[in-house]
Structure formats: C-alpha cells, structure tokens
Amino acid sequence: MAAVQPKHFSFYSIGLSYRKADAEMRGLFSLNEEAIDALLQEAKEEGIPSLAVISTCNRTELYGFAEHPYQLIRLLCEHSQGTVEEFQKIAYIQKNDDACQHLYTVGTGLDSQILGDFEIIGQLKMAFKRSKKLNLINTYMERLLNCVIQASKRIKTETELSSGATSVSFASAQYILENYPASGPSKNILLFGTGKIGRNTCENLVKHTVNKQITLINRTKQKAEVIAGKFDLVVKDFAELEEEIANSDIIIVATGAQKPTISKQVIHTSKPLLILDLSIPKNVDDNVKELDNVTLIHLDELSKITHKTLSNRENFIPQAREIIATIHADFKLWIESRQFAPTMHALKTKLSTLKDAEIKNSRTKFDDFNHEQADVLADRIIQKIAGHFANHLRNEDESTEEAINLLNKVFKLEELSN
Structure with a gap:
C-alpha cells in the first residue's frame, strides 16, 4: 500500500x-x-x-x-x-x-x-x-x-454561527433596507450581471425588500431571462444599459468582467444614484465618485457595514473550533494509520515467513505433529503481536516515523521491499 x-x-x-x-x-x-x-x-x-x-x-x-x-x-x-x-x-x-x-x-x-x-x-x-x-x-x-x-x-x-445574514448578496439587500426603508417610496433597482452573486442578490432583493421595480441586464440575455422568469422581473438588452442606468435609483453590479464595465461616461442622470459593486475585480470605475449625485459602495465596505450587526456570531467561534478539532483528530488518526499500514503489512509478512519455516522444520522433529492446529495457533499469535505494535504506533508519544524506523530496523523489514 x-x-x-x-x-x-x-x-x-x-x-x-x-x-x-x-x-x-x-x-x-x-x-x-x-x-x-x-x-x-x-x-x-x-x-x-x-x-x-x-x-x-x-x-x-x-x-x-x-x-x-x-x-x-x-x-x-x-x-x-x-x-x-x-x-x-x-x-x-x-x-x-x-x-x-x-x-x-x-x-x-x-x-x-x-x-x-x-x-x-x-x-x-x-x-x-x-x-x-x-x-x-x-x-x-x-x-x-x-x-x-x-x-x-x-x-x-x-451552532448559530450562520444565523441571520450569510452572504454579501444578503448584505446588499440589508444595506438597501437600512438606507431606503419600506415606509419610503419604491426605488427602481437595476441588477447588472446574473452570475451566482447576481442570482443570490436578486433572490434576496425580492425576499427582503419592498422594491419590486427590479430590472436585469446581462451580456447574455437568455441567462437573465431564466432568472427573471423565476422571480417575475423585467429583462432588458445589454444595448439598453445606459438608458436603464438613467432610470435607476440603485444599481447592483455583479458581473464577471475583468475590467470596469460602469464608468462616469455611461451615467447620464443628475438624480441620486447608489451603486453597489459586488464584483472582483472591481467592475465600477472609481471615476464615478467624481459625480456629486453618485454614492459608490464596494463589497469590502459593504461587508464592514454589515459585520457590526453580526457580532453575536463571534460567541459561537469557540464551539465551532471544538467541532473542527474533533473531526480533525479523526483525520490525523487516519493519516497515521495510512502511514504505518505498509510497515504493519511488512511485519505480518515477516512473521508469517518465520511461522512457515518453523512449521516446516517441526514436521520432522515431532511425531503426530498437527500442521493445521499449529498454523491456526501461530496466526492468532501473529495477529496479537501485530495488534500490539499497531497500538504502539498509534499511542506512542514519540513520532510515528521514528517508531516505524525502529520496527524496520529490528525486524529488517526494509529487506522485504528490496
């Protein structure tokens, strides 16, 4: 092995x-x-x-x-x-x-x-x-x-480590709720990008906010239509992006682009506009901050804002670490077992070889020698000896590697692999 x-x-x-x-x-x-x-x-x-x-x-x-x-x-x-x-x-x-x-x-x-x-x-x-x-x-x-x-x-x-908000997508909905309360007028929301974060954000917006005026735009319109159908939302063509930005109060950007897709050049509105950029790399150019009517929040800032509401979760960190320690202890035991398994196999092989030689030699020395009984008895002894060594390897304070090297040296097990 x-x-x-x-x-x-x-x-x-x-x-x-x-x-x-x-x-x-x-x-x-x-x-x-x-x-x-x-x-x-x-x-x-x-x-x-x-x-x-x-x-x-x-x-x-x-x-x-x-x-x-x-x-x-x-x-x-x-x-x-x-x-x-x-x-x-x-x-x-x-x-x-x-x-x-x-x-x-x-x-x-x-x-x-x-x-x-x-x-x-x-x-x-x-x-x-x-x-x-x-x-x-x-x-x-x-x-x-x-x-x-x-x-x-x-x-x-x-534990309750995962109670409440569990993702950046939820955090975006939470941020909108805190800054645009249900008692106020409904806001037009544009979701640009329908990857995993975009889908989750869309679901959280529908579940947790009163804003139903949500428009989806994706470079591949078909993907946006699948998500929109699930939540009964509006889908627009990518070519209509600038027009929809002008109609929006809130833009959530969650695309997978490697370069910014939103910049001040595509924003043609003077009314207040909140932009949440949930993308890595950033998909919103920092130059939008030059526009007085634009507020830009990146996911790093969003996480910090939301994290203060999750302080209760920290109480469950010790319990979580105890669970990890228990499971990892079993993993380490498995590693050690895998590590000494070849040595135990070699030890059993060496003892079986000695057994066969002794039984063969005893046939000629003892009258009425019972080969089968001797074979069964010797196998039981081999199993017990191997079991003792296995326990030693598992429980010994010194490293498993040192114990394996000692077994190899005492029983010349390395000769079996040569």
Whole structure:
C-alpha cells in the first residue's frame, strides 16, 4: 500500500484574501474559469500530484502537494495578473497541518469576510470536483475535504454561527433596507450581471425588500431571462444599459468582467444614484465618485457595514473550533494509520515467513505433529503481536516515523521491499 503523501512532497495552502489584500490587489490575482483550467493542466504536466484552486470575490487560493511552495506560487502568478513580488507582500503560505487548519477555517465560514458565510463550502466542492475530473485529487485531499464538509454541516446545525445574514448578496439587500426603508417610496433597482452573486442578490432583493421595480441586464440575455422568469422581473438588452442606468435609483453590479464595465461616461442622470459593486475585480470605475449625485459602495465596505450587526456570531467561534478539532483528530488518526499500514503489512509478512519455516522444520522433529492446529495457533499469535505494535504506533508519544524506523530496523523489514 502506497504512503498517503507522495514522497518528498508536502501539503500546502497558498493564496491571498481580503484580510491583507484590497479589492484591487485581489483583482490582479483573480482567476476566471479558463485560467483555472489552464493552471490545473500545467500543474498536471509538471507532475504536481494533487491540486485544487478557488477564486472568489474574497480570496484566491491553491491547495495542493508540492516539493516547494514556490511551484504553486509560480503557477498562480503565471495564470493571473499578479507578480511574485506583489504576492510576497500580501499572501500567506501554510504547510501540512497548518494548511489543513486553514482549509477548515475557510470551509466553515470562520475566515469569511462576513463571519459564518457558508457559500464558500459550495465553491470548495466545485473546485475539488474540477480537479478530480483531471485526476488531480489524491486520497489525502479527498478525505480532508470530506472532513471539512462534515465540520461545516455540524457547525451549521449545532451552532448559530450562520444565523441571520450569510452572504454579501444578503448584505446588499440589508444595506438597501437600512438606507431606503419600506415606509419610503419604491426605488427602481437595476441588477447588472446574473452570475451566482447576481442570482443570490436578486433572490434576496425580492425576499427582503419592498422594491419590486427590479430590472436585469446581462451580456447574455437568455441567462437573465431564466432568472427573471423565476422571480417575475423585467429583462432588458445589454444595448439598453445606459438608458436603464438613467432610470435607476440603485444599481447592483455583479458581473464577471475583468475590467470596469460602469464608468462616469455611461451615467447620464443628475438624480441620486447608489451603486453597489459586488464584483472582483472591481467592475465600477472609481471615476464615478467624481459625480456629486453618485454614492459608490464596494463589497469590502459593504461587508464592514454589515459585520457590526453580526457580532453575536463571534460567541459561537469557540464551539465551532471544538467541532473542527474533533473531526480533525479523526483525520490525523487516519493519516497515521495510512502511514504505518505498509510497515504493519511488512511485519505480518515477516512473521508469517518465520511461522512457515518453523512449521516446516517441526514436521520432522515431532511425531503426530498437527500442521493445521499449529498454523491456526501461530496466526492468532501473529495477529496479537501485530495488534500490539499497531497500538504502539498509534499511542506512542514519540513520532510515528521514528517508531516505524525502529520496527524496520529490528525486524529488517526494509529487506522485504528490496
């Protein structure tokens, strides 16, 4: 049985997030679908044994095995607009158990910009699924993700970490509610972009605000029509964007474009206009701030505004971490079992060889020698001896690796693999 971790490779998580990288810098390192596919393909060609990539509005991260983290950093920089120098200023690198812990905190919403946001676990599932199709997920990473999913489910059901608002899309609806109360006049809302964030935002607007004058525009009109049909909303052509901006009181921008799609040049209205930019990279040019009637809020600001209303969630962080610790302890036990499984197999083989030799020798030495009884008795003894050694490997204070090396030396197990 092969070792769970490739020889000379370590498990790393490398990347950047909202914690140290602002929206502009996150935009430089963001990866679209094509870039992720190209990155994974190159990693496979270079012999990276296991790798998954996520790129969201709040973070871009690579989880995988490498001989050195620079292999992963180079892949990220080659397939994004960021440089190694910029990465070193704002990024983080975790190795082995620290990398595992980071994946837990990300996958359970503990590291989300809005604490308790569970949308990220779905994004992780999709990232691992994409890599698995390329045979780029090994047993270690698959097992680890399953543990993260298990932790996420338990935290969601056993704590109130995810109570109330759970996403930037909800936060946008909350912001509109707070600044445009139901008692006031209805506002015309334009949603530009119908990707995942756009869809979720649309749903939250319908559920939580009284504003029913919502218009959708997407470069691909058919996609907008599917969403509009679900909520009975209006769809306009992309060519009508400037006209609809002039008719709107609120614009929510949630496109996947790599460059700004809204600038002051397309705004032809003097009435107050609120623009919420939920895109990474930014899809609204900062020059709109030059217009006195425009208020621009980016998702980073939106998250800060909303986060103050979620302070109660922090009370459940210790409980969430206890759940993670319990699940991760089982994962570490599984790793250790996988690590010493080849040694235990070799030990049983060595003891069985000694058994066969002794039984063969005893046939000629003892009258009425019962071969079958001796064979059964010896096998039971071998199982008990192996069980004692297995318990030793699991419970010994010294490292499993040192204990394995001692077994190999005492029983000359390395000779079996030569």
